[in-house]
Amino acid sequence: xxxxxxxxxxxxxxxxxxxxxLLTQRRFPVGELRLLASSRSVGKTVPYGPGELTIExxxxxxxxxxxLVFFFAGAEVSSSLAPQAVRAGAxxxxxxxxxxxxxxxxxxxxxxxxxxxxxxxxIVGSPSAATIQLxxxxxxxxxxAPIERAIVVAYQAVSGSGGKAMEELSAQxxxxxxxxxxxxxxxxxxxxxxxxxEADVFLDNxxxxxxxxxxxxxxxxxxxxxxxISATAVRVPVYVGHAAAVHLELSRRLPPEEAxxxxxxxxxxxxxxxxxxxLYPQPWVAAGQDNVFVGRIREDSVYEYGLAFWVxxxxxxxxxxxxxxxxxxxxxxxxxx
Amino acid sequence: xxxxxxxxxxxxxxxxxxxxxLLTQRRFPVGELRLLASSRSVGKTVPYGPGELTIExxxxxxxxxxxLVFFFAGAEVSSSLAPQAVRAGAxxxxxxxxxxxxxxxxxxxxxxxxxxxxxxxxIVGSPSAATIQLxxxxxxxxxxAPIERAIVVAYQAVSGSGGKAMEELSAQxxxxxxxxxxxxxxxxxxxxxxxxxEADVFLDNxxxxxxxxxxxxxxxxxxxxxxxISATAVRVPVYVGHAAAVHLELSRRLPPEEAxxxxxxxxxxxxxxxxxxxLYPQPWVAAGQDNVFVGRIREDSVYEYGLAFWVxxxxxxxxxxxxxxxxxxxxxxxxxx
Numbered sequence: 001x002x003x004x005x006x007x008x009x010x011x012x013x014x015x016x017x018x019x020x021x022l023l024t025q026r027r028f029p030v031g032e033l034r035l036l037a038s039s040r041s042v043g044k045t046v047p048y049g050p051g052e053l054t055i056e057x058x059x060x061x062x063x064x065x066x067x068l069v070f071f072f073a074g075a076e077v078s079s080s081l082a083p084q085a086v087r088a089g090a091x092x093x094x095x096x097x098x099x100x101x102x103x104x105x106x107x108x109x110x111x112x113x114x115x116x117x118x119x120x121x122x123i124v125g126s127p128s129a130a131t132i133q134l135x136x137x138x139x140x141x142x143x144x145a146p147i148e149r150a151i152v153v154a155y156q157a158v159s160g161s162g163g164k165a166m167e168e169l170s171a172q173x174x175x176x177x178x179x180x181x182x183x184x185x186x187x188x189x190x191x192x193x194x195x196x197x198e199a200d201v202f203l204d205n206x207x208x209x210x211x212x213x214x215x216x217x218x219x220x221x222x223x224x225x226x227x228x229i230s231a232t233a234v235r236v237p238v239y240v241g242h243a244a245a246v247h248l249e250l251s252r253r254l255p256p257e258e259a260x261x262x263x264x265x266x267x268x269x270x271x272x273x274x275x276x277x278x279l280y281p282q283p284w285v286a287a288g289q290d291n292v293f294v295g296r297i298r299e300d301s302v303y304e305y306g307l308a309f310w311v312x313x314x315x316x317x318x319x320x321x322x323x324x325x326x327x328x329x330x331x332x333x334x335x336x337x
Numbered sequence: 338x339x340x341x342x343x344x345x346x347x348x349x350x351x352x353x354x355x356x357x358x359l360l361t362q363r364r365f366p367v368g369e370l371r372l373l374a375s376s377r378s379v380g381k382t383v384p385y386g387p388g389e390l391t392i393e394x395x396x397x398x399x400x401x402x403x404x405l406v407f408f409f410a411g412a413e414v415s416s417s418l419a420p421q422a423v424r425a426g427a428x429x430x431x432x433x434x435x436x437x438x439x440x441x442x443x444x445x446x447x448x449x450x451x452x453x454x455x456x457x458x459x460i461v462g463s464p465s466a467a468t469i470q471l472x473x474x475x476x477x478x479x480x481x482a483p484i485e486r487a488i489v490v491a492y493q494a495v496s497g498s499g500g501k502a503m504e505e506l507s508a509q510x511x512x513x514x515x516x517x518x519x520x521x522x523x524x525x526x527x528x529x530x531x532x533x534x535e536a537d538v539f540l541d542n543x544x545x546x547x548x549x550x551x552x553x554x555x556x557x558x559x560x561x562x563x564x565x566i567s568a569t570a571v572r573v574p575v576y577v578g579h580a581a582a583v584h585l586e587l588s589r590r591l592p593p594e595e596a597x598x599x600x601x602x603x604x605x606x607x608x609x610x611x612x613x614x615x616l617y618p619q620p621w622v623a624a625g626q627d628n629v630f631v632g633r634i635r636e637d638s639v640y641e642y643g644l645a646f647w648v649x650x651x652x653x654x655x656x657x658x659x660x661x662x663x664x665x666x667x668x669x670x671x672x673x674x
Contacts, residue, residue, distance in 0.1 A: 151490075177507060177511060189619055193506075194622075195619065197647045198612070198615055205635065205636070207635060237530065243532050275535070282526055282532065284530060298542065
């Protein structure tokens with residue numbers, strides 16, 4: 001069987017770590033595997049399969065003889081290194097912001113828009129975690145009852161900000177439980193027992209970049225460039241698992257039972273929807289799972305044809321590492337590698 | 338100066354405790370003060386002013402010679418005892434659900450609809466905490482740019498479920514931080530580091546009673562019985578301080594700066610809105626404060642005349658105890674007592 005030489009930039013963060021686990025779990029045909037990072041992390045070891053791997057410093061020669069490079073290291077690192085990787089002949093799958101709105105870089109959720117891969121120029125983007133779980137739930141509905149309008153209000157886990165944010169949540173919780181005061185480092189304010197309506201930087205229009213990514217990436221992924229969509233993204237004291245409340249205006253009536261059946265049949269989506277027994281998606285339970293979970297599906301009389309639901313998924317898996325790996329599988333399936 | 342004999346039913350819970358603090362802080366003209374509860378709490382003492390008071394068992398004779406009775410003990414207790422209190426000649430201010438949708442019982446937020454008090458029959462309802470902070474922000478906007486549609490997605494603190502829920506959050510956080518597993522008691526699932534889209538019981542329409550209260554109480558308070566409004570209410574691991582993301586369709590364009598100026602001039606509302614320096618409302622910071630805080634005010638292109646914002650307030654103070662006490666002050670001011 002053909003194997004692929006892989007490089008991972010940013011393997012020490014939570015999404016990178018999850019990616020290494022998935023490489024083994026999904027039996028991806030890995031040839032050589034190199035873990036790359038800035039000089040700060042060089043020499044660190046990270047677990048891989050039964051053993052461990054050592055981080056190497058990323059440099060101009062890093063991408064020689066590499067088939068696939070995955071970027072989990074933030075927008076700046078992707079911007080500077082992804083073009084180098086492409087020039088060295090590697091195929092790049094990027095999990096960071098810079099390409100998500102670049103029309104030359106396909107943005108892919110394999111269950112939603114696999115056909116968009118064909119326009120690639122060697123780089124493919126994986127959308128933000130909040131967008132991925134949203135479109136996984138929207139696409140099956142949109143195919144039968146086109147979406148006219150969407151309001152998305154997200155509950156975002158701290159792991160989306162990296163490992164230091166997860167440590168900060170633990171440290172702050174301990175301090176509060178001991179009655180002590182907290183000095184924030186990763187976030188501008190305390191995140192323990194608090195909610196911060198600030199995910200990524202603020203834009204001139206008053207939205208955060210994260211909110212604007214949800215808006216623009218969803219339009220791209222659904223091929224609906226004029227979709228009326230708005231978002232509020234709020235950081236909540238949860239380690240892993242993003243969730244969102246979604247209120248939709250559809251172009252025709254879609255009874256909740258039909259929506260449940262459409263979503264239940266969608267690959268990668270699981271419906272958890274029996275309020276009588278408190279069955280609904282929960283971030284804590286979604287953590288570690290591959291599926292996107294949807295529940296609280298109900299008719300919403302705020303619109304003539306309104307539908308509301310609640311969605312949750314592991315932001316590190318389907319929201320990041322798993323989607324990236326599925327893109328690689330798709331690249332191979334479609335014969336680009 | 339005239340003083341008023343007061344009874345408080347449910348003084349041992351978080352809202353009742355806050356109410357006792359406010360009686361002193363606001364120098365309410367208290368004559369006799371009796372704290373009433375079921376036999377389970379009888380004999381307990383609670384702090385009041387420099388001393389403490391002992392809980393008495395509530396019974397048929399409890400409301401003799403009482404001017405004002407405040408209910409903080411849940412819907413069942415209000416339903417069975419409030420009519421008794423009225424028959425005994427007391428004026429009832431109820432913080433629990435049963436009267437919130439009863440057209441014979443005015444529902445009052447003093448800054449918003451003080452004139453509605455005149456139809457009372459001896460009982461006045463205080464809306465749910467989520468409704469109060471919402472209408473405090475909506476009313477000043479609605480007066481100049483009538484609201485056509487509102488989507489409200491709430492982040493609700495556990496103190497809204499009582500003191501045991503606050504203890505459960507602490508206990509569960511400790512267990513998780515120690516790597517131990519959690520068995521939930523107050524909520525159907527773990528609340529530590531999780532979000533639960535279930536506040537109060539589920540109705541047949543798929544909404545929770547809490548969500549439906551936001552819908553129906555907002556329509557009543559704004560005198561807008563056909564307002565298109567929908568809500569999702571989610572319990573988050575926060576002790577005190579509800580928040581909500583609000584996306585509005587207005588009947589005319591209202592620039593964010595005009596909205597800020599209207600809200601800044603509204604009694605009981607404070608605008609915290611400078612994203613460049615991460616200034617916005619936060620539940621943790623709103624806790625212990627009387628004001629309703631509004632920020633992240635931005636134009637929302639999802640509607641022709643759209644406006645989005647973020648609101649937070651102390652659910653035990655303005656959301657419950659303070660609003661109840663302000664209703665009492667209004668009852669006295671308007672000469673009903």
